[in-house]
Amino acid sequence: MRVPEVLLDVRDLRICYETSRGCVKAVDGVSLEVYAGETFCLVGETGCGKSTLALAIPRLLPPNARILSGSILFKGVDLLRVSDSKLQELRGKEIAMIFQNPMTSLNPVHRVGFQVAEVPVTHFKMSWREALATAVRQLGRVGIADPDLRSRDYPHTFSGGMKQRSMIAMMTTCKPSLLIADEPTTALDVTIQAQILKLLHELKNEYGLTLLLITHNFGIVAEVCDRVGVMYAGKIVEVADVTEVFEAPLHPYTKGLIDCVVARRKSKSRLNQIPGTPPSLLNPPTGCRFHPRCAYVTHECVKEEPRLIEVRKNHLVACHNYEKVGGVSWSS
Amino acid sequence: MWFNKERIRSLESNEVLRLFLKHKRGVAGLILLSFMLFIALTADFIAPKRFDEVDPSSRLLPPSTEHIFGTDQLGRDIFSRIVYGARIALWVGLLVVVVEAGIGVPLGLIAGYYGGSVDKLISAITDMLWAFPPIILALAIVTILGPGLTNVVIAVSIVSWAPYTRVVRAKTLSIMGREFITAARAVGESSLSIMFRYVLPNTLAPIIVLATLTIPSAILYTTALSFLGFGAQPPTPDWGAMLNEGKDYIFKAPWCSIFPGLFITLTALSFNLLGDALRDVLDPKLRLG
Numbered sequence: 001m002r003v004p005e006v007l008l009d010v011r012d013l014r015i016c017y018e019t020s021r022g023c024v025k026a027v028d029g030v031s032l033e034v035y036a037g038e039t040f041c042l043v044g045e046t047g048c049g050k051s052t053l054a055l056a057i058p059r060l061l062p063p064n065a066r067i068l069s070g071s072i073l074f075k076g077v078d079l080l081r082v083s084d085s086k087l088q089e090l091r092g093k094e095i096a097m098i099f100q101n102p103m104t105s106l107n108p109v110h111r112v113g114f115q116v117a118e119v120p121v122t123h124f125k126m127s128w129r130e131a132l133a134t135a136v137r138q139l140g141r142v143g144i145a146d147p148d149l150r151s152r153d154y155p156h157t158f159s160g161g162m163k164q165r166s167m168i169a170m171m172t173t174c175k176p177s178l179l180i181a182d183e184p185t186t187a188l189d190v191t192i193q194a195q196i197l198k199l200l201h202e203l204k205n206e207y208g209l210t211l212l213l214i215t216h217n218f219g220i221v222a223e224v225c226d227r228v229g230v231m232y233a234g235k236i237v238e239v240a241d242v243t244e245v246f247e248a249p250l251h252p253y254t255k256g257l258i259d260c261v262v263a264r265r266k267s268k269s270r271l272n273q274i275p276g277t278p279p280s281l282l283n284p285p286t287g288c289r290f291h292p293r294c295a296y297v298t299h300e301c302v303k304e305e306p307r308l309i310e311v312r313k314n315h316l317v318a319c320h321n322y323e324k325v326g327g328v329s330w331s332s
Numbered sequence: 333m334w335f336n337k338e339r340i341r342s343l344e345s346n347e348v349l350r351l352f353l354k355h356k357r358g359v360a361g362l363i364l365l366s367f368m369l370f371i372a373l374t375a376d377f378i379a380p381k382r383f384d385e386v387d388p389s390s391r392l393l394p395p396s397t398e399h400i401f402g403t404d405q406l407g408r409d410i411f412s413r414i415v416y417g418a419r420i421a422l423w424v425g426l427l428v429v430v431v432e433a434g435i436g437v438p439l440g441l442i443a444g445y446y447g448g449s450v451d452k453l454i455s456a457i458t459d460m461l462w463a464f465p466p467i468i469l470a471l472a473i474v475t476i477l478g479p480g481l482t483n484v485v486i487a488v489s490i491v492s493w494a495p496y497t498r499v500v501r502a503k504t505l506s507i508m509g510r511e512f513i514t515a516a517r518a519v520g521e522s523s524l525s526i527m528f529r530y531v532l533p534n535t536l537a538p539i540i541v542l543a544t545l546t547i548p549s550a551i552l553y554t555t556a557l558s559f560l561g562f563g564a565q566p567p568t569p570d571w572g573a574m575l576n577e578g579k580d581y582i583f584k585a586p587w588c589s590i591f592p593g594l595f596i597t598l599t600a601l602s603f604n605l606l607g608d609a610l611r612d613v614l615d616p617k618l619r620l621g
Binding site: 055058060063088089090091092093096097099100101104105106107108109110118119122123167170171 | 447448510511512514515516517518519520521522525529530533534536
């Protein structure tokens with residue numbers, strides 16, 4: 001088997017948000033590798049730092065965020081140290097990003113086709129006429145009916161699903177290598193969700209792009225992902241192939257998340273839940289951050305923070321007691 | 333093909349137009365303004381005399397069929413002077429607003445876009461300017477520059493661009509938080525392009541309203557400076573200067589100052605009515621700050 005090429009290599013990334021109450025460590029020592037051509041899912045609860053991590057890659061963090069340490073290597077270039085003008089060139093052309101809320105992601109004062117066309121004009125110095133034709137073609141490709149006509153409409157005449165399709169069209173016209181999708185389907189209703197995921201998957205295969213999908217939905221993970229990274233309280237706790245994660249999760253948190261999925265519960269039994277709430281990132285717990293909520297907690301967990309280690313081939317986990325976790329059901 | 337007629341007559345502009353036509357005071361303002369524009373544009377045809385035509389035999393005549401607004405101390409026809417004066421008043425008002433917006437809007441965009449110390453500096457300058465009584469500062473500037481209509485325009489613009497910076501900065505701040513700005517950055521748009529292609533078009537509604545509302549104050553300031561003798565020099569038929577000349581005969585020949593004063597008031601009023609209407613019409617739709 002050939003060694004997969006690492007497209008994105010995040011190393012020991014630490015990001016905090018400066019607030020009036022102190023420094024919120026949203027991403028705390030995250031390292032992960034995304035291989036070229038794969039779909040990598042980043043899963044975790046709301047507020048675990050997955051969106052912060054996603055925004056940090058094209059350096060789109062809000063102004064109160066501070067990157068404390070680490071590096072983000074994209075094709076060998078450190079995105080955190082590259083100049084602004086070089087980064088501007090990469091954004092949209094090499095790295096593109098789709099956002100959670102399609103309703104506000106398009107500029108309300110410009111026509112949709114114009115907005116899509118602007119990307120190749122910026123990056124390929126394409127003529128407007130040519131770019132508009134490209135935009136119409138791309139809008140058709142992402143499933144906008146009657147693209148020639150609709151490209152001349154303003155965003156407010158589009159539905160949520162159509163806006164997200166337009167965003168995808170806008171972000172993929174330049175055929176980037178890496179497409180980051182930050183919860184692209186959260187704001188859409190279920191039937192549209194499936195269509196959008198299918199579209200992303202098709203485009204991925206068609207353009208050979210690498211997809212970094214941020215989600216909190218395990219259904220999506222099972223559907224489209226090759227590998228999964230699970231985040232908890234600003235840290236990656238487990239990274240594995242998608243089948244491994246579902247069949248033999250090694251971190252108690254991953255196991256808990258999977259047990260929460262409604263479709264997996266046995267009939268009539270109560271829905272499983274992980275007790276407690278995620279910790280405050282302002283003042284996270286000592287040792288393993290999951291220990292206050294963990295069923296496998298030992299003295300070691302309270303004192304010492306587990307490192308992310310490769311315990312099986314391509315399966316990394318950060319837990320002192322991973323051996324006990326494998327096999328035993330959460331609820332028992 | 334891109335901007336075909338059918339698309340331009342979109343639902344949105346029809347909606348604004350429909351709301352505006354329902355706004356009675358706004359329509360009144362528009363009619364009044366159209367009248368002022370009409371007399372300014374057709375001054376050469378509707379003025380019975382030249383504005384500087386002196387007639388010593390008919391000095392300070394009251395309004396009559398021959399001189400409907402009467403004549404001034406040099407026997408010039410006041411109606412003709414007012415008609416030509418409308419050109420100056422409207423032109424000056426427009427010019428001041430353009431210069432003000434030209435200074436204020438980019439500064440507001442820069443302050444709102446970059447934030448931080450740039451914002452603090454620009455806001456400090458804006459607030460300082462805001463603290464000055466405008467007419468006093470304008471007087472000081474015009475004293476340095478010397479009298480003349482151009483200098484009055486410069487002085488008035490310098491003292492009153494601050495509202496533009498404030499409004500545009502506030503609106504920019506609210507737009508910067510919207511996701512489409514992040515999306516624009518994500519596709520590699522430059523700062524300049526984001527400022528002028530993404531933020532500026534979204535701030536246009538409040539700018540239009542502000543412009544219509546500052547034209548009357550611009551006209552009032554310039555006529556005030558002219559009244560004080562700093563503006564247009566004789567024989568230019570500036571309304572402010574006419575007021576000034578007329579004040580010496582206020583009891584003997586009140587028409588010399590009443591008619592210029594009336595036209596100043598009506599012009600300012602027409603812009604105010606129009607501006608208020610535009611604000612009402614554009615406000616609920618575009619959530620003007």
